[in-house]
Amino acid sequence: MLKNLNRFQEALCKREQAGTLRTLKQKVEGVDFYSNDYLGLARSKEFQNILLEKINKNPQLLSGSTGSRLISGNSKVVAFTENFIAEKHQFSSALLFPSGYNANLALFSTLPDRHDTIIVDEQIHRSVHDACTMSNARKLKFKHNDIQHLESILERQTGHCYIAIESLYSMEGDLAPICEIAELAKKYEAALIVDEAHAFGVFGNGLVDQYGLQDRVTANVITYGKALGAHGAAILCNDTVKSYLINFASPFIYTTSAQDFQWMSIKTGYDFLEYHKEFSILLQENIKIFRSHGLESPSSETSPVQSIIIPDNQKLKSLQETLSKEGFLTYAIYSPTVKEGTERLRICLHSFNTETEITRLTEAIIDFI
Structure with missing residues (x-):
């Protein structure tokens, strides 16, 4: 044990020397340009009061579920x-999970078998990579959003393939060519799995819904800890896939179900957004304001995630500290979380940010750069 502790400490010291040591920090006051609360539901007093009213009418919602979904939950x-x-x-079906991470673990550790190949976009979320290590399938990566590279991999495969993408990528802030990838999946009889953690709510019910691709997708992952201001995730699929996951997915079978308050919050969030479509409109207006200042970014012009590449960990750290002193809460992403040379300031825009706040933020970044 002592030898292991020494190894652990050495690894931590290396990160500290590189300026990339992760630590837990309390929330601080400031202008929010770092949370995933894109539509402001997590801070909405109106939404909170609706949830409180439901709890007052049925306090049992707050009680634990007492077991897994297959027992008493x-x-x-x-x-x-x-x-x-x-x-x-x-x-035709949906299966709820306590988080998007759990949902992806269940999908990719269960559906592919040892004869299959999982082909993932190189920028897919870490949860998918972790899930692939739990699977007996082979994993291959294709260059980010590169249709030609994906097809070159597909045409060399002899067994069944799964293609894993996000519709909106959280690091780059760009959109996947989802329709073209769906065509490739059909051409090569591959199963397509789309994670819409950052697209749901921002683009209605997500881009799979927007483009009418339900019949082209084997599984569509929707998470609720971002634009919905809640927690949890759903895997959208057909009845067979749902039944297979219930029977064989360890992350589902061996997890105590969340309390009913979580599921009620999700349903209430859908209803709330139905009557407050102005939030997504305000968000897009704020994205336009940010983009109008001319900061160079690889992100989509409609994405709430806007990345500013600062290819130097120390310079990036200085920029974030400068912005923090000005009262702006942003998030710096260092290597090795992203490839060396692609370090970036990740700016999240929201429906509640003001034009003055956005303008001041962009001016501060421009002055620093």
Whole structure:
């Protein structure tokens, strides 16, 4: 044990010397340009009061579920919410999970077998990479959003393939060519899995819904800890895939179900957004204001995530500290989280940011650069 502790400490010291040591920090006051609360639901007093009213009417929502979904945790609330979500997204089935990470672990550790190949976009979320290590399938990577490279990999495969993408990437802030990838999946009879953690809410019910690709997608992952201001995730799929996951997915089978309050919050969030479509409109207006200042970014012009590449860890750290002193909360992403030379300041825009705040932020970045 002592030898292991020494090894652990050496690794931590290396990170500290490189300026990339992760530590937990309390939330501080400032202008939010770093959270995933894109539509402001997590801070909405109106939304909070609606949830509080539901709890007051039914305090049992706050109680623990007492077991996994296969034992005592399959309540009427979670079953009703799954049916609602499936209908809302025009899939035959939905299966809820405590988080998007758990949902991806379940999908990629369960569906592919040792004869299959999982082909992932090189910028896919870490949860997918972790899930692939739990699978017996082979994993290959294709260059980010590169259709030609993806096809060159597909045409060399002899077994069944799974293609894993995000519709909106959280590091680059750019959109996947989802329709073209769906065409490739059809051409090569590959299963397509789309993670919409950052697209749901920002683009209605997500880009799979927007482009009507439900019949082209084997599984569509929707998470609720971002634009919905809640927590949890749903895998949208057909009845067979849902039943297979219930029977064989360890992250589902061996996890205690979340309390009903979580599932109720998700259903209430959908209803709330239905009556507050102005939030996504305000968000797009703020994205336009940010983009109008001419900062160079690889991000999509409609994405709430806007990355500014600062290819130097120390310079990036200085920029974030400068912005913090000005009262702006931003998030710096250092290597090795991203490739060396692609370090970036990750700016998240929200429906509640003001034009003055956005202008002051961009001016401060321009002055520093």
